[in-house]
Amino acid sequence: MNRSTRPHRVAVLIRTGFIPFELGIPHRIFGIARDAEHRPLYEVVTCTPGGPGLVRSDSDVLVQVEHGPEALETADTVVVTASHTPGPDGAEEELTPELAAALARIRPGARLMSICTGAFVLAAAGLLDGRPATTHWLESDRFRQLYPRVALDPDVLYTDDGDVLTSAGVASGVDLCLHVLRRDHGAAVAQEVARRTVVPPHRDGGQAQYIRRPVSIERVFEREAERADAAGGRVASTAAARSWALDRLDEPLTLSDLARHAAMSVRTFTRRFRDETGESPAQWLTRQRVEHARTLLETTELPVEQVARRCGFGTAQSLRAHVQAVLGVTPSAYRRTFHRAA
Known part of the structure; x- marks a missing residue:
């Protein structure tokens, strides 16, 4: 059978310390895809840089x-999965000679995909230079430090740059494989595979909706910083104003209100606030309100209009705009995914 008529051949590259779930994703998504005559659209094989034999997972x-x-x-x-062993996505930063030799055998024109921190492998091989990519949000800072030439986007579930595609943490490999299936054979085939796998054919939003930044923890650290400043006689902090604001997110707080509570001029407060948080007061306040909205959407049955008022956004339209901008999904979609029944 020639290349134009045989099933598309997918090679899943695993190494010692691989994640079994990640190995199963391409085998499941591509492996059950069929054409109208119920013929396989893909042939999926597993390979390892060290040759045939037993490979231990994590x-x-x-x-x-x-x-x-x-x-x-x-x-x-070629699909490269993550590995919890020495290597670009583990404790070391360089490709092992064995892995580098394996990657060199990939034929020109082959499509490259990575799941989770498998993107570190592609980046270490120079295959992501100048290209958009993503990886697990927990590893995004390390990725940026190691591979500054890659256009990393840590907020999305996957990136598609034609012949090179990357996905975020673990389960987003499902999203990426379904996306490739849609791209190769259309929405109907992808939807049928998603239906059989009992997963949504497309997930809204990106990784931002899965990153938890607890307001209560931030409050604890800020109050500790406030006490330390008072005891040590150091330069006044904006921590007290931040703690004060966190208890009043439902109120129409202004920059002047915050500066007045900190006993600083607006100019000094704004400068010191950015030095301490890395954000402007308006950015910080919006982020705290979005975090509070997440908690209410997850834990209450409050209508969106009431959630908006309790978070200080005022209207449901304003809440939707801010949640969409930060999390990539609407409040209703976020609630459907994360709501916990009382």
């Missing part, structure tokens, strides 16, 4: 891999 699961790096030479798509 748990007590061992997998017998039948293919070595030679499988990469005939792959139309």
Whole structure:
């Protein structure tokens, strides 16, 4: 069977310390895709840089891999998964010689994909230079430090730059594979696979909605900082004003209100606030209100209009605009995903 008529060949590259769930994603999503005559659209194989044999995962699961790096030479798509062992996405920063040699066997024109911190491998090989990419939000700072030439976007679930695609943390590999399926064969095929897998064919938003920044924790640290400043006689902090504001998010707070509570001029308060938080007072206040809205959407049945008033946004329209801008989804969509019944 020639390349134009045989199923698209996908090679999933795993290493010691791989995550079993990530290995299963491309096998499940691509493996069950069928055309109108129920013929397989993809052939999915697993390979490892070290050659055939047992490969230990990050748990007590061992997998017998039948293919070595030679499988990469005939792959139309190569999927690189994460690994919790030394290497670019583990404790070390460089590609091992074995992994570098394996990647060198990928044929020109093959499509490259990564799941989670598998993006570190592609970046270490120079395959993401100048391209958009994403990875797990917990590793985004380290990724930026190691690979400043990559256009990292830590907020999205996946990136698509044509022949190079990356996904965020773990389960977003499902989103990426379904996206590729839609791109290759249309929405109907992707929807059927999603239906059989019992996952949404498309998830709204990005990683921002999964990052928890507890307001209460921030308040604790700020109050500790306030006490330390008072005891040590250091330069006045904006911590007291921030703690005061957190108890009054439902009120129409102004910059003058915050500065007055801190006993500073507006100019001094604004400068010191940015030095201490890295944000302007308006940015910080909006973020705290969005965080409070998340808590109310998750834990209450309050209508969106009441959530908006309790968070200080005033109207449901304002709440929707701010939540959409920060989290990438509407308040209603966020509630459907994260609401916890009392």
